Amino acid sequence: MSDENATPGETPDIENLAPETVSEVDPIEALQAENAELRDRLLRSVAEMENLRKRTERDVADTRTYAIAGFARDMLSATDALGRALLVIPADERAAASGTLKSLIEGIELAERETQRLLAKHGVKQIEAAGQKFDPHRHQAMFEVPNTEVPEGTVVQVVQEGFAIGERVLRPAMVGVAKGGPATPPTANGETIDKSA
Incomplete structure (x- = not known):
């Protein structure tokens, strides 16, 4: 190589030349850095696998618990229909029923009980x-009932039963809620607790 600024017969200036830089890396430090990186990747992979295992277990448990939710919701309609069929027959006629009518009533009652059991x-x-x-989250208010005997916001009448599977509500209970009673529940001696004091 020759330096353009150098005069003939002179030795080129070594400091002005751009020597190829060779960075020397300590092999032990390089191995330690690689080891640390591989260890970090391994720990992250293990943590991801553990999270995946837990999530899969939770999903399987949820699937087992809630797999029949749609079917159960539909079965509630059938159970309600059986209950309504029994309500159409007056109580005195049900008690005095004989023969075929008595068998029909007993069959409907049995079907309703079996559906609820299942x-x-x-x-x-x-x-x-x-x-x-x-x-x-669990009740659906259909109307308010003036009632000073119970605290306001208490369910005093159930129009239609509600059902849940696990923690999920299949159908909220349709209810009548008290209005006009004390804002706080009464104590054991019948007095209300004033929380504003």
Whole structure:
């Protein structure tokens, strides 16, 4: 190589030349860095696999619990129809029924009980509503009932039973809610607790 600024017969200036830089990396440091990177990747992979395992277990459990939710919701309609069929027959006629009518009534009652038993067997539970504080996630208010005997917002009448499977509501309970009672529940001696004091 020759330096353009150099005069003939002179040695080129070594400092002005751009020597090829060769960076020397300590092989031990390089291996330690690679080891740290591989360890980090391994730990992340293990954590991702653990999260995937937990998520899969949760999904399988949810699928087992809620797989029949649509079918159960449809079966509730059938159970309601059986209950309404029994309500059409006056109580005195049901008690005095004989022969074919008595067999029909007993058959409808048996079908209703069996349907409810099978729903309960598969995790469908009735939502407690009567006497409970109104919960918009589990109850559907249909009307208000003037009642000063119970705290305001208490369910005093159930129009249609509600049902849930696991933590999910299949059908909210259709209820009548008390209005005009004390804002806070009464204590054991019948007095209300004033929370504003």
